[in-house]
Amino acid sequence: MILDGKAPTGRIEESWDKHRFELKLVNPANKRKYKVLVVGTGLAGASAAASLGELGYNVEAFCYQDSPRRAHSIAAQGGINAAKNYPNDGDSIYRLFYDTIKGGDFRAREADVWRLAQVSNNIIDQCVAQGVPFARDYAGYLDTRSFGGAQVSRTFYARGQTGQQLLLGAYTALSRQIKAGSVKLFPRTEMLDLVVVDGEAKGITVRDLVTGEIRTHVGDAVVLATGGYVNVFYLSTNAMGCSVTAIWKAAKKGAYFANPCFTQIHPTCIPQAGDYQSKLTLMSESLRNDGRVWVPKKKEDCNKPPNEIGEDDRDYYLERKYPTFGNLAPRDISSRAAKEACDDGRGVGPGGRGVYLDFAASIKRLGENVIRERYGNLFEMYERITDEDGYKQPMRIYPAPHYSMGGLWVDYNLMSNIPGLFVLGEANFSVHGANRLGASALMQGLADGYFVIPYTIGGYLAAAKPGKVKPDHAECLKSIADVQETEKKLLGVNGKRTVTEFMRELGSLMWNNVGMGRSEASLTEAIQKIPAIREEFWKNVKVSGGGMETNQQLENAGRTADFFEFSELLARDALHRNESCGGHFREEYQYPDGEAKRDDANFCYVAAWELKGAGQEPELHKEPLKFENVHLAVRSYK
Amino acid sequence: MRLFSTSIGRKGVMAVTGLLMVLFVVGHLLGNLTVFKGPDGINAYAEGLHKLVPVVWGTRIVMGSALILHVYMSIQITLENWAANPKKYAVSRSLRATFSSKNMIWTGAAIGAFVIYHLAHFTFRVTPSDLMLGTDTMGRPDVYQMVVDSLSGAVIGGVYLVAMVALCLHLWHGIQSLFQTLGLSNAKLLPEYGLWGKVLSGIFLVGFGAIPAVILAGILK
Amino acid sequence: MSAQASGHGTMNIKLIVWRQAGPDKPGNFETYEAKGITPHHSFLEMLDVVNEDLIKQGKDPITFDHDCREGICGTCSAVVNGVPHGGQKRTTLCQLHMRKFKDGDSIYLEPWRARAFPIIRDLMVDRGALDRLIQAAGWISCHTGGVPDGNSTPIAKRDADYAMDAAECIGCGACVAACPNGAAMLFGGAKVAQYAALPQGQVEAPERVAAMIQAMAENGFGNCSNHYECQAACPKGIDVKFITRLNREFYKALVLDKVGATPPKKS
CATH class of the missing domain: 1.20.58.100 (Fumarate reductase/succinate dehydrogenase flavoprotein-like, C-terminal domain)
Known part of the structure; x- marks a missing residue:
């Protein structure tokens, strides 16, 4: 089957505004009659639940953690992109759109990416208004830094804890709605099934992780914002509780799973130390702004202390291979280059699976204090885990599974092929194509939750009769x-x-x-x-x-x-x-x-897989991708 | 009143009353030290002070009210705190809390008991002893002789010494704490309050403690 | 690299762990042996080893809260030898490594203990009271959309940095667990101070602090005695200067008559 993403046609600059106008609205007085179930309280889920609650919908929010504030968005370190062009360095919505399409290796839908770039600016404004303490310059204006895959400085940040601050912003907005009574919160509650009635998503079955009770919640629409699935590799940078379960259960109920093979391996993680290890720790790739990546040129140097290896015996392979982007080459390229060097027998550290990230040159140029100011918490984290001092000797890093670009298939309205089932953030496949650029995950999560779903869900609900399914419906009982x-x-x-x-x-x-x-x-x-x-x-x-x-x-x-x-x-x-x-x-x-x-x-094309039940091969549906605004070209970062 | 019904409001009342009492103690110490000038010093001071009737009664009323408020709030707050942390750890280790900070209620109780005894002893002279307030050669109340006679007994002198240790322990934590509670602190000031609070507590201990100590040692007669 | 970390020796650790089957069940200490632990094991990975062993013996593994294991989500929570998170400066339990212990050490493991944090099972407690404090007062009432440009109000770098210092709180509750009074003043103070330092938060500052203090009393937290155990135990090093700021903001609110008339609930 050929899938239709229902992306608006016409000039891309006007596509989202035009679409917003064309979407049906739900009468304000009727909104409270509709119940929306939001699963997951990370950036996408919390911002969606808060915004929908504020609009007047009757929202129930679920998370497996003990508090919405603990969702794994909290661990994002580096920053969030926006096309503000505050530094006057040539950024624009078009450039952010272009960089994201190119960075994703031309496997994302143009209109979705345009919309993301367009609302990116609103996100920064929103977060500032919420009291997110972004970094500021001495004049009091918002500071930015550059990030992998871009040649402009468009990444806004709050020290090394941008994800934490943005999530807390969304969490406080959500908390305000909980107090107001528009959102009801169910922490320590895990979704274990999707309830589909007459082909539409009308509920979820959950397990109360404290009492073990299994029950169904019914609603008029279900919003999944349950994150990614790279814990399929066991060792990853994800939290221990991150799983594919929620979206997989939806897939088993008929939702198409798009591009599952698009997984991102993050280049700057702390290498594995032993077999007992339970997770890998990421260090923000903003480190690559001031750190230089290298391995010894000669295999026999691998066991030498790094400071004893002369400048001429070091291979700064990213700078050598990609002179334009150098150490800021996109994640997939940097990760693969590290793997190549280690496969070549030139890796360092335990098991030879590591490369150096060296700050000596930056410390010499800027002084240790500047480096400490910029990355102090990351150096501390590195030392806690490895017992090594990154100021005195190069850090060791190695790629680790980090993010899944793939996820449930959604149309332009973020609705899956099951009517009433919306999927936001990392859980959907939409904007990152085959590779996500740094600082774009936070942007997508908040874009979906604050500025997309509040409009698009109305388009579906306006045509739906509220309260159609009751908890004693046969499908609910069967699900339980x-x-x-x-x-x-x-x-x-x-x-x-x-x-x-x-x-x-x-x-x-x-x-x-x-x-x-x-x-x-x-x-x-x-x-x-x-x-x-x-x-x-x-x-x-x-x-x-x-x-x-x-x-x-x-x-x-x-x-x-x-x-x-x-x-x-x-x-x-x-x-x-x-x-x-x-x-x-x-x-x-x-x-x-x-x-x-x-x-x-x-x-x-987008490969969207339809599950056919146990023992049956899944069926492939394709959504062809058209590139009308960005010329399909070989991606080069040389 | 909301000042007396909220957590920080009540702490503020304790801090202000505590501060008033600290100021009183400073004045009291300065007055008491006149004892080292001999009978002329303290007897003249006592006579002069008691001529200022409004000041004396003003101080008594303010200090009495401060003490009552301070004690009432401390008992209420402490009971609440115990209720909020009913089950203690099997292994307990303090990182920054001190003996002084953890025993405020007990050092406070000791000081309270001492204040009652002290008033009964020297102000109302109703304690079971043959305490006599005579007159000196210049016809003034002979406070000096009364103090020396009374504190030269090991038991009473000892009680006064112990009470001063309790006062010192109480203020060791209390002085910096009151500034923190009143919102007059910050990261730089807090250690300074801590230092000066300890210095002042030490001065109280040495200054007040010197009187019974010197009398017990037989130096003042 | 320190001698300890480079050593390949393994250690055996004696664990004395609080076991409690449910909120209303009695609890007691059980002793376990963690064998073959390397200096590179994180504390929780050491617990994983013990649990794998228990499962294989057909016994119930130790229930403990954990998630990100990189020190930011604030989920992990246990008192190690009397100190929340184990006492390494600015370190959560999940980031504490076994190189800080020696072969043959005995370690007492207990849950956060405070009236506001009922035990769910073993080392897992219910910290919903912290969420309720945020629900009561921990926000700025801005709507989604309709806000001005992010650069429309300059905010002095020192104020932004101060707010960020406060905002680094991960909400783990170690401050409450460490407090001899079971108080949440550091947690609440950090939130109040963060917003009070920013122009967009000052609009509602008096109402916020009043609601925060009332919610603390209603949720069973104690009062502050300035022991400063909270700051010492905080894995993010949140400073008690935010408590003094909280107090200051409260008196301001009191003077402005923004403190609600409802007295705190006695329990």
Whole structure:
């Protein structure tokens, strides 16, 4: 089937304004009759719930964490992009649009990206009004910095905790609505199923993580803002609780899953220290503004202390390969270059999986105090974890899974193919194409929540009758029974291996075969092996405790079970996409110099997968991508 | 009144009353030190002071009210605090809290008890002893002799010494705390309040404590 | 690299952990052995090792809150040997590493203890009271949309920096756990001070601080005795200068007659 993204036609500069005008409105007096269920309280979910509540809708917000403020958006460090052009360095909405399309390697929908660039400026204004303490210059105006993939300084930041400050801004707006009574909050509550009635999304089934109660909440629309799925690699920069579960359950109910193979590997993470490790820690790539990346030229130097390796014996490979962007080359390119250097036997640190990020030159040029002022908290974090002082010796970094560009398919209104099911932020596939630029995730989350969904959801609800489905509807009861059945199965296996052991095994397979470099052989092998491990999981997993109590093992087991199903789709998507683009690198498709080789003739589309049930192959639907404003070209950062 | 019903309002009342009492203690110390000038010093001071009837009664009323408010609020606040933290840790380790800060209610109670005793002892002279306030050679009340006679006993002298230790401990924390509570502090000032608060507490201990100590040692007779 | 970190030796640690099956169940300490721990294990990874062991023995693993494991979400929360987050300066429990301990050490692990934080299970507590403080008063009433350009009001760098110092709070509740009075003054003070320092927050400053203080009393938090344990235990080093700011803002509100007439609920 050929999918239609319903992007507006005509001049792109007017597309969003025109579309907003054409969207139907819900009468203010009627809004409170509509109940909207918002799942996830990160940037996208919290801003959506707050804005919808303020408009007068009756909102219920859900998060698995104990407080909405803990959603993983909080961990974003570097900043948020906006086309304000405050530094007068040539930025514009058009340039942000262009950079995002190009950075995404031409796999995103033009109109969506334009809208994102257009509302980016409103986001900064909104956050300032909320009291987000952005960095300021001495005149009192907002400060900006440059970031990977852009040649203008358009990234607004709040020290190294921009995500935290933006999330707290959204969280306070949400808290205000909770106090006002327009939003009802359900913390420590995990969505385990989507309720679809007559083809429309009308509810969710959740588990209360404290009491274990399983119940259904019904509403007139469901908004999923449940984040990304790179924990499928087990070790990633995501929080321990991040999972594919919410969107996977929706996919199992018929929502198309788009471009699952587009995963981003972040270049500046602290390398793995041992097998027991539970997560990888990212350090903002803003470090690359002042740090120089290198490895020894000679393999025999790898075990030498870095300060004893002479300038001539160092290979500043990003500066060498990409003279224009240098250390600020986009994430996928930087990550792959690090992998190449380590594959070449020139990696440093434990297991030879690391490269140096060196601040010596910047410290010499600017002084240690300036570096401390800019990145002090990151250096502290590095020292806490590695026990090494980044001011005295270069840091060691290595790429780690960080973000998923893929997600549920949505049209221009952010509605999935299931009417009434909206998907925001990282959980959808929409604007980042095959690779996301730094500081663009925060922008997308808040754009979707503050400035897109409040308009587009009205277009759907205006035509929907409120309160159509009651909690005792047969579909709700069936959904509860299904969730209980799965839980019973997980608790009943009583095998010998722990959930973590299984997740580690799956993650390691995914990282080795479906990670930074993928090939037909590695992907085929993964697709063969995953069902075998999955089968063993269902026969041999050990989940202690019961269902009607706080049970973290049970929570993990459910998420892991979903990863076991989803990982196969990810590998399949990667196998079908016979090209390299953005975060998806197929070793067979590269130029002689190792650059990704895109195939626009055959793959310039969004791959949206429809699940056909257990044991059935998923069906591929395509949404062709048209580039009318940005010329399709080979992406070059040289 | 909202000042007396809110957490910070009540703390503010405690801080202000505490500050008033600290000021009183400063004046009281300066007066008491005249004892080292011999009978002429303190007897003249006492006589002069008691001629200022409005000042004496004004001070008594203000200090009495301050004390009552301070004590009432402290008991109420402490009971609330205990209720807010009912279960203590099996292992407890303080990072910045001190013996002084953690025992304010007890040092306060000790000072309160002492104030009652002290008033009964020297002001109303109703304690079970043969305390006599005679007159000196110039016909003034002989405060000097009364103090020396009374404090030369080991028990009473000891009580006065212990009370001064309690006062010092109370103010060791209390003085900087009152500035913090009144919102008159910041990151730079707080350590300075801490330092000067401790210096002043030390001066109180040494200054007041010297009187019974010197009398017990038989230096003042 | 320090000698400890470069060493390959492993350690065995004795853990004495508070176990409590539910909010209304009795609790007690149980002793466990964490074996084969390296200096590079984070504290929570050490707990993972213990839990994997317990699961395999068919016992209930230790329930503890954690999520981002990079020191920013504020989820992790346990008192280690009497100190919330274990006492390494500016470090959350998830960022504490085992190189700070020695082979054979005994470690007491307890949940946050305060009336406002009921225990859910083992080391997991309910910190909803902190959310309720923010709901009561921790916001600026701006609508989505319709706000002026971000640069329309210059804000002095020193004020923006001061606000940011306050805003770094991760809401973990260590301040309450450390406070001998179970008070949330540092948490509330940081929020009040952040907004009071910014022009956009000053409009509602008196109402905000009044509502904050009332909500603290209603949610079972204690009063401030200026022990400053909160700052010492705070993994973000939030300064008690924000408490004095809170007090100052409160007196201002009192003078402006913005403090509500409702007395705090006694409990």
